[in-house]
Structures are given as C-alpha cells and as structure tokens.
Amino acid sequence: MLDIRQVYKTFNAATPNEVRALRGVTLSIDDGSFVIVIGTNGSGKSTLLNAVAGGFMVDSGTLAIDGTDVTAWPEHRRASFIGRVFQNPFSGTAPSMTIAENLALAARRGRPRGLGWALRRSALDEFRDRVRRLNMGLEDRLENPIGSLSGGQRQALTLLMASWLKPKLLLLDEHTAALDPKSADQVIRLSEEIVTRDRLTTLMVTHSMSQAAHLGDRLVMMHRGTVLHDFRGAEKRRLRANDLLNRFEDVRRADLLDESAAAMLRRLYV
C-alpha cells in the first residue's frame, strides 16, 4: 500500500543549522496493516510522516501509495489518499467553523468542491449519526464552533474526519501526546476501533511505550533518520513495553560509545 524507498531529507542544508532528518529510509507497508513508529527525539519519525503526507518535498528517493508514485505530488493532491491526525489538537479542525461545517469539509476530502450546498439535510443526519457514536454528547452541538470544544473532543472529531472517507492511508502523528491521560485513552481506543473496523492501513507515531506494545501488528523503531528495528508478526506480539525501553537503552549506550570512541581517537591521533 505504501512504498517508501531510499528517502533522504536534509533541512537547512549547508548552513550551521543543517539537520539530516531522513537518511535513506526504506519501508514497505502492506494493505491493512497497522504500523507503530517509535524513536528517540529527532530520530525522524514525525519527519517521515510529514514526508509521506507531502508537508515538504524529499531530497531523493520515492514514495508510492497504492502503486501510484506520489513523490512529486503537492500535499493537497496526496490528500485524496491520506487521512491525517496531527499532534496538536488545534491543527486538525477549523476553529471558527461549526462541527457540521468541519465534517462537511472532511466528507469531500480529495474530491472536487463546487457550488453545491455544503450542509444538505441528508448529510446532517449522517453527521449526527456518526458523531453520536463517539459517545461525547457532541451530536446535539453540531452548530457550535469547534473552537469551543476541548482538545480531546477536537482530536476525536479530527480522527472521525480523517477516516470519514476511508483513506487508503491513515497517518496518526503522536495524536494523543498533547491530551490529558483520560482523553488520550479515549482517543486511542477510538483510533483502534476505527482502524480495526475499516481495516485502514495506518502509520502511527507515538511516544508511549505501552501504546507501542499494545497496538498495531508491526513496530518500526527509528534512529538518526533510518529504520533501526522492524518487528512484525509473532515477534511484535511478544514485545512488551520493557523490551522497548531496553532497546532504547541500547541505542543510548551505542550513541555514548560512538562519542567516547570518537573522543578517544581524537586524543590519540589529533
């Protein structure tokens, strides 16, 4: 479904702020699989998601969704394949527009928008129906501006909007990191429910080791802009949060070793 091949991206190239964010990422994701991405800060996991979504153009490599090469496509064009939930709960909805209007916008993701009415009666019934299933009591507030809702409610709606038209690929970018524990839990359960029900091919970045251990059928660990580990099948099912923490510890030690080894070499030869 998603084919990432040898993708490189360097930000602020040839300046003191140069960041080599992606250094040859290759990752192929099967149709219907739920992939968790973890990694240390600056490992490139969010950058990878952004590269897939089209937030920037990659320096080299190719990206293909469902066999279509989208490497050169601008973000808004890739949106016909991709549903997306952001880390910031305020990023995924238009605050001064009503819940119904936001849903109407999502119901035409990647489709032409003409002079037809955005809020037809039949559409409103469907909105109410699907919002009711969130169990947040929002079905009676469809005419309220979304800016008046809490972060958790907005994130749940963003999730609903991203999956409204069953995307070929769902991108979840640490979408519970900015929520309080209760809302985070609610949104995670909702994500799992939607992904399983609609069998969505999903790429989810998370900081939470328990989420990483419990969710998904494949786990990718990134480090320094490349894929370091790739667990799937039985191996993924056996993984516990502690195993992941140990892996991170290994990575940290290896990094320290790199530095101390470099320091030693410098002392000896420079």
Added chain:
Amino acid sequence: MLLLIGALTIGLILSLLAFGVFISFRIFEFPDITTEGSITLGGAVAAVLIVAHVSPMLATLAAFGAGALAGTATAVLHTRFRINSLLSGILVMTALYSVNLHVMGKSNLPLLSERTLASMAESAGIRLLGAPAVHIAAWEVGTRDLAALVLSLAVAAIAGLALYLFFRTNIGTAMQAAGDNAQMIRALGVNVDTMIVVGLALSNGLVAVAGAILTQYQGFADVQMGIGMVVWGLASVIIGEALVGGRDLGFLITGAVMGSVLFRLLVAVALRGGLNPNDLKLVTAAFVFVALVVPGFVRRARRRQRI
C-alpha cells in the same frame, strides 16, 4: 433629510467595499491594499464604458471583472512569487494608478447626461411615483435621491445575500477554512493558494462594483477616489462586528452593511457639525486604531481585575 438619504445611499453602496475588505482582512487575514486601486478601477472602467454607450448593467459587470483581475494579480504575486502580502497589494495598487489613468484617459471623467444605473433608477421612480419629488413626513424628497437609495439598498441586499449563500457552498466553506486553518484544509485536499486567488478576486470584484456604482451615483470617476478606502472599509467591518457581536457569518455580513451605513452617517454628521473635510482621513485612521487596540486593552484590564 437630504443629508440622511445621501449618507444612507453612499453607506449602502460602500457596503460592497466592506464585503471585499471582510473577505480579505477577516476571512484570509490578508491585508489587501489592492482595494484602493480596484475601487477606482471599477469606477474608471464603468465610466469609460458608459460614456461609450455600453449598457450601465454591462459596464458594472465589466467593473467586477476588472476588479477580479486586479485581485488575482495580487494573489498571484503573493502565492506564486512568495512576495509579502502587504507588498503584493502595494505593488498592484501602485500599478493600478497608471492603469486607471490610461483607462480614463484623464484624471476625472464626468458622466453628465449619460444613461447610468442611477438615472435608470430615477426614471423608473418617476414612472412609478409620477412626480419628480415626494413628501415623506413633511420633508420634500427628490425622486432621484429616493430611487438611488432604493437601488443601493437592492444592490447591497443582493450582494450580501449572494455572499452569504456562497459561503454555504462546498467551495465557500473550503475558502473559509483556508483562512481559518490552512494546514487542516490542505490535509483535506484543498489547494490553499487557489483559494487565496479566488478569494481576492471575489473581494476586489466586489470592491470594483462599489466603485462603479459610486461613480454612477455621484456622476463622475476620479483617479483619486480610492485613497483611504481600505481604512474606510475596515472601519465599517469593525463597527459591524461591534454591532452584531457573534461569529455567525450571516450576522457578520449584515453587520458589514450596518457598519458601512453607520460609519457614513457618523461622517456626515461630523462634517455637518464643522469637521474640516481635510481632517476626515486622519480622524478615520485614528478611529480604526482605537477600534483595533481597545478590545485588547479591555481584556487585559479585566484579567488584571480578576487577579
């Protein structure tokens, strides 16, 4: 009475200017100075076509097209060439000054005995009322003035309703969202740059129609008529927002009409009361400054009180 009707008429005509400013400043938060050039452009195009005996209706539509082109130019400078929004508008506005002089051929173009929307409304009024003047509550009111008032009311109502309906369509809601949260609407497959182009075209088209109708009402187009119009439109929008409160689009559009009329009335009263016309733009600018700053002040003062 005449003062009141005149102020109402001009206020209603300039509510189209307020709509334009509302779209650029409020929907897109794009400080679009093109407005100052496109209102004159609308007046100039309409005047030249009317002098050439084109039907006033067509001339007004042509003004919309010309204004939309000017708005498109600004939007393309901004989106395609990544020029700062304010500067894009300034460049197009400056260029339009020459364009307007070329269109008119001189700096002032009178429409003395031409058939205009205003004269058409007047003759329709005379046919309807059967007299060149009527009495309203003991005041004698010229049918011409009354007809112009009705005409401008109709124009403001039609434009306001059309704008409201437009923002209820799929493309209209997408445009609102592009101004509200560009990241979100991009992720839903909308090209934000295209929305800015369409939005500014619509905005400047409306502004140009305001210029075209103003020209026909006052009987001349002048190359200077656009000066200060952005601040004028902004003042109308701000007053309108204060009048209606709330964020519902229908209220805001109605508010823009009310704001435009009220602002024009205030100006008329101030001028009547002895305000030096030369000070008008200074006072307007000061007013907008106060209106922009006071809400923040009040909020901070309240917060301090609570602590």
